[in-house]
Amino acid sequence: xxxxxxHIAAHAVKLARVAVVSAYPITPQTxxxxxxxxxxxxxxxxxxxxPVESEHSAMAALIGAAAVGVRAFSATSAHGLAYMHExxxxxxxIRLPMVMVNVNRAMGPGWNIWCDHQDAISQRDTGWIQLxxxxxxxxxxxxxxxxxxxxxxxxxxPVMVNYDAFVLSHSYMQAxxxxxxxxxxxxxxxxxxWRLDLDNPLTHGSVIYPNxxxxxxxxxxxxxxxxxxxIAEAAEEYRRIIGRFxxxxxxxxxxxxxxxxxxxxxSLAAEARVAVDALRxxxxxxxxxxxxxxxxxxxxxxxxxxxxxKGVLVIDRDISFGMEGALxxxxxxxxxxKSQVPVFNAITGLGxxxxxxxxxxxxxxxxxxGKRREAVSWPTIRFxxxxxxxxxxxxxCG
Amino acid sequence: MAxxxxxxxxxxxxxxxxxxxxxxxxxxxxxGKTGSWRVFVPVKEEERCNNCLLCWxxxxxxxxxxxxxxxxxxxxxxxxxxxxxxxxxxxMVKEEKGGGR
Numbered sequence: 001x002x003x004x005x006x007h008i009a010a011h012a013v014k015l016a017r018v019a020v021v022s023a024y025p026i027t028p029q030t031x032x033x034x035x036x037x038x039x040x041x042x043x044x045x046x047x048x049x050x051p052v053e054s055e056h057s058a059m060a061a062l063i064g065a066a067a068v069g070v071r072a073f074s075a076t077s078a079h080g081l082a083y084m085h086e087x088x089x090x091x092x093x094i095r096l097p098m099v100m101v102n103v104n105r106a107m108g109p110g111w112n113i114w115c116d117h118q119d120a121i122s123q124r125d126t127g128w129i130q131l132x133x134x135x136x137x138x139x140x141x142x143x144x145x146x147x148x149x150x151x152x153x154x155x156x157x158p159v160m161v162n163y164d165a166f167v168l169s170h171s172y173m174q175a176x177x178x179x180x181x182x183x184x185x186x187x188x189x190x191x192x193x194w195r196l197d198l199d200n201p202l203t204h205g206s207v208i209y210p211n212x213x214x215x216x217x218x219x220x221x222x223x224x225x226x227x228x229x230x231i232a233e234a235a236e237e238y239r240r241i242i243g244r245f246x247x248x249x250x251x252x253x254x255x256x257x258x259x260x261x262x263x264x265x266x267s268l269a270a271e272a273r274v275a276v277d278a279l280r281x282x283x284x285x286x287x288x289x290x291x292x293x294x295x296x297x298x299x300x301x302x303x304x305x306x307x308x309x310k311g312v313l314v315i316d317r318d319i320s321f322g323m324e325g326a327l328x329x330x331x332x333x334x335x336x337x338k339s340q341v342p343v344f345n346a347i348t349g350l351g352x353x354x355x356x357x358x359x360x361x362x363x364x365x366x367x368x369x370g371k372r373r374e375a376v377s378w379p380t381i382r383f384x385x386x387x388x389x390x391x392x393x394x395x396x397c398g
Numbered sequence: 399m400a401x402x403x404x405x406x407x408x409x410x411x412x413x414x415x416x417x418x419x420x421x422x423x424x425x426x427x428x429x430g431k432t433g434s435w436r437v438f439v440p441v442k443e444e445e446r447c448n449n450c451l452l453c454w455x456x457x458x459x460x461x462x463x464x465x466x467x468x469x470x471x472x473x474x475x476x477x478x479x480x481x482x483x484x485x486x487x488x489x490m491v492k493e494e495k496g497g498g499r
Binding site for chain 2: 094095156203207216219
């Protein structure tokens, strides 16, 4: 089909035989839910759609659905995801499998409906698995894979499928949807570690004392560690049954003989391929490592690919205020004690700012030439009349 | 993958704990004998009681049986039974330290 990524994601949800969709239907919602509700209305999808009054309630209803033992899905974006924050902890903490699409958008203020990763990065430590897609086809395939990962008995954690706003979510591209029979072979019927049962009553999430708490958190951490192999297995099994592969925890591009590498997530990693090809034509042995799974973080895989290189540039479409790009911190941590390779950071593409591949090339050239002094750069910063007017307005306030 | 598994045991990381959640099942005494929380203890005066069962209905902890015996292992001493009793057949009495267990 040729369609926008939001519609393609909705059709992948249908193929996953989801039983309950709970979502807030108004802004910042996207056409993912609009398309699902149309499919249900047309009788093409056997699913209960619960349109609730807020994202907080959307996640609460989703937790209820997964807790009674059915496959559950939601979609949100930016401030909607932020509004879910508390419930994200609950879904992961009581160990419920479910999948949610998050269309990556910038956080306000001011209102900015364009792409960056600040929304999802802000939810990094809720216990959710976070996958990032770089294209329409990968979105369709990853949504289906996400259910299998989430429900695997070694994992039993919610999975967030992230993809970039507008560049992917609202642009029309070709994607092949697998047949229902193939998806059914890949994705077994819903399974969970537990469900609410009238004949065997139990409570989840009541008071827990200091004597009991740490082991619950360790159990979640170990599930994330096991999820690394489950994500890789799901990608391999998908390739075997359906015939497509987008990488396991990471996707390496022209890394076999690379001396320098870009590290990125989402659609900027697709743009970075163009930068790598152009740098190669200039004679610079560049490669790209695209992080598909941000949590669990592919530390071993990154260290294995990057440790012998001469320089690494991490592109962050987010900023951990008071520190640096979040992906940059994690990449350095993965290399700690294993390699002396210099690692640099470019913060760029915030709030939907265009990042041409030429910017990535120039940043990479500066790394390769050894001229770069600063660890963190903001290569697409440019001051304009609006910023000057804002400064002037502020000075009048003072 | 094999490389990582080896390191986990070698580095003295905790062993696999499986799935531990905040699950609790409704069994008697699942959080211990809550009667130990009590400050005041309900005392029934047999001759005043006419078995109206209001105390049995109102007890939030289901600690009063239908033949009006009070389970002091789990009675937290909230005093609702004493307030609701129309014949003042239950009175709350300050308990000595160490009582209730």
